[in-house]
Amino acid sequence: MNKKGLAILMRTRMRPNNDLTKLSLSPLPNRMQSNPQESSGRVMEHSSDDAVKRLDFSGNAERDFDIVRGWMHSAISMKEMEGLDAVLNDFSKGYFSLSLDNRRKLLRLLAKEYDFNRTQVRALMKQYLGLELPSGDNAQSAGQQDDTPLSAFYHLERNLRHALKPTYEVLFERLNTHPGGLGFLSILRADILSILEEENTASLRALDTYLKEKLSMWLSPAVLELHQITWDDPASLLEKIVAYEAVHPISNLIDLKRRLGVGRRCFGYLHPAIPGEPLIFIEVALLKNVAQTVQEVLWDDPPIPESEATCALFYSISSTKPGLSGINLGKFLIKRVITLVKRDMPFISTFATLSPIPGFMQWLLSKLASQSNLDEVEVATRTPGDESVSTFWENILEPEEERLLIESSEDFVTGKNGMEIMFKLLTLSNHEWISSTKLLSALKRPLMRLCARYLVEEKKRGKALDSVANFHLQNGAIDPSKASFKVEASW
Numbered sequence: 001m002n003k004k005g006l007a008i009l010m011r012t013r014m015r016p017n018n019d020l021t022k023l024s025l026s027p028l029p030n031r032m033q034s035n036p037q038e039s040s041g042r043v044m045e046h047s048s049d050d051a052v053k054r055l056d057f058s059g060n061a062e063r064d065f066d067i068v069r070g071w072m073h074s075a076i077s078m079k080e081m082e083g084l085d086a087v088l089n090d091f092s093k094g095y096f097s098l099s100l101d102n103r104r105k106l107l108r109l110l111a112k113e114y115d116f117n118r119t120q121v122r123a124l125m126k127q128y129l130g131l132e133l134p135s136g137d138n139a140q141s142a143g144q145q146d147d148t149p150l151s152a153f154y155h156l157e158r159n160l161r162h163a164l165k166p167t168y169e170v171l172f173e174r175l176n177t178h179p180g181g182l183g184f185l186s187i188l189r190a191d192i193l194s195i196l197e198e199e200n201t202a203s204l205r206a207l208d209t210y211l212k213e214k215l216s217m218w219l220s221p222a223v224l225e226l227h228q229i230t231w232d233d234p235a236s237l238l239e240k241i242v243a244y245e246a247v248h249p250i251s252n253l254i255d256l257k258r259r260l261g262v263g264r265r266c267f268g269y270l271h272p273a274i275p276g277e278p279l280i281f282i283e284v285a286l287l288k289n290v291a292q293t294v295q296e297v298l299w300d301d302p303p304i305p306e307s308e309a310t311c312a313l314f315y316s317i318s319s320t321k322p323g324l325s326g327i328n329l330g331k332f333l334i335k336r337v338i339t340l341v342k343r344d345m346p347f348i349s350t351f352a353t354l355s356p357i358p359g360f361m362q363w364l365l366s367k368l369a370s371q372s373n374l375d376e377v378e379v380a381t382r383t384p385g386d387e388s389v390s391t392f393w394e395n396i397l398e399p400e401e402e403r404l405l406i407e408s409s410e411d412f413v414t415g416k417n418g419m420e421i422m423f424k425l426l427t428l429s430n431h432e433w434i435s436s437t438k439l440l441s442a443l444k445r446p447l448m449r450l451c452a453r454y455l456v457e458e459k460k461r462g463k464a465l466d467s468v469a470n471f472h473l474q475n476g477a478i479d480p481s482k483a484s485f486k487v488e489a490s491w
Contacts, residue, residue, distance in 0.1 A: 068094035111207040114167040186323035247316040263303030368423040408442040
């Protein structure tokens with residue numbers, strides 16, 4: 001093993017479980033994928049004892065909170081720029097030393113006490129509504145020659161725009177220009193999102209929305225560097241690829257080297273203010289044809305010569321910053337990578353995604369269970385001679401599908417109808433049914449059809465119910481000129 005491989009291996013093994021996220025209340029992205037219910041309540045711990053000593057913390061939680069609150073206020077209210085960097089340093093380091101409760105308390109305070117002045121806004125609006133627009137011929141001639149009659153409007157509109165800016169904007173703007181400040185802002189937003197999961201208050205929502213808009217502007221693709229990640233990159237960067245891979249975990253150094261080697265590409269967006277750490281990265285496989293399963297991609301050893309490839313398959317995309325949630329860097333990254341691959345490898349003619357469908361089984365089992373329960377209630381409450389069917393009841397299986405399923409499942413489970421049988425089969429702990437060719441054949445058609453329904457028809461607020469499908473569809477995956485959208489139904 002070379003020195004780089006050893007460095008990655010040792011740092012990954014020696015790193016404490018929560019160390020990678022010690023700067024945020026939010027858990028590591030791939031842990032969220034594996035068990036969001038469990039990890040949402042976990043919190044990072046800041047272990048920089050030296051920083052605490054330098055900041056002369058007392059160990060008294062209330063007093064320490066007041067100190068950090070004072071630094072935050074100074075960072076917002078200082079008129080002179082001299083000494084501002086020191087205050088911002090103290091505030092960011094002090095923030096990490098606070099307990100979870102005190103961080104939440106500080107963010108609530110920031111949201112409420114440093115919002116804009118609504119009394120001032122109301123007064124300006126009253127003045128604005130009291131102005132009269134020029135009318136008739138005077139208005140037309142004024143618009144052509146002179147805007148003096150509208151000068152009062154321009155003046156009040158300028159004042160309104162200024163008054164509608166929350167005071168915490170000053171903190172965000174100053175941190176953005178401070179070394180390390182942009183990364184700190186993404187951590188603050190991750191903490192805000194963590195709080196919003198438990199208490200969806202209007203002031204915190206407004207704080208989150210405003211910070212999200214600022215981050216979206218500061219992280220514009222125009223200022224991001226598209227970097228091809230290779231084995232020649234520093235071990236510290238490759239370590240982050242291993243740590244933050246959220247779709248298909250990297251099992252060992254051989255796996256990592258394979259994903260960065262021949263027939264594979266890995267690209268990431270880097271920002272000058274957060275050096276050496278990709279904000280988001282995507283993995284691409286160069287293949288002869290679109291793969292049918294992700295195992296073909298992950299276990300393709302050795303890969304085909306790149307000159308024989310006709311397809312670029314995007315099989316994993318991961319964000320390293322929970323605080324950038326909702327900022328669609330992935331959309332721009334995919335488009336930039338497609339443009340780059342087309343330029344460098346004109347023989348690639350097909351661009352596709354091979355993605356998991358994380359919500360399908362949960363949706364299907366919920367659908368099957370609810371219909372089964374509804375059927376039981378209908379039977380129990382139906383009066384003799386009443387053959388009517390509830391408007392809420394739906395047999396999601398077609399007659400031929402149900403017949404084949406009932407016939408094929410006799411050796412495994414029994415049930416009143418095909419939906420009950422399907423539910424029992426899919427929830428068997430030993431998964432014995434996967435060894436039956438006959439049963440697999442009977443299940444394939446309804447599962448593929450219902451999966452297509454789940455992806456295409458099931459919506460939430462006008463968007464695809466499945467988060468992965470929604471991501472790809474929003475990125476133009478239904479447009480053949482941009483990409484083809486392929487899903488992998490894992491049972």
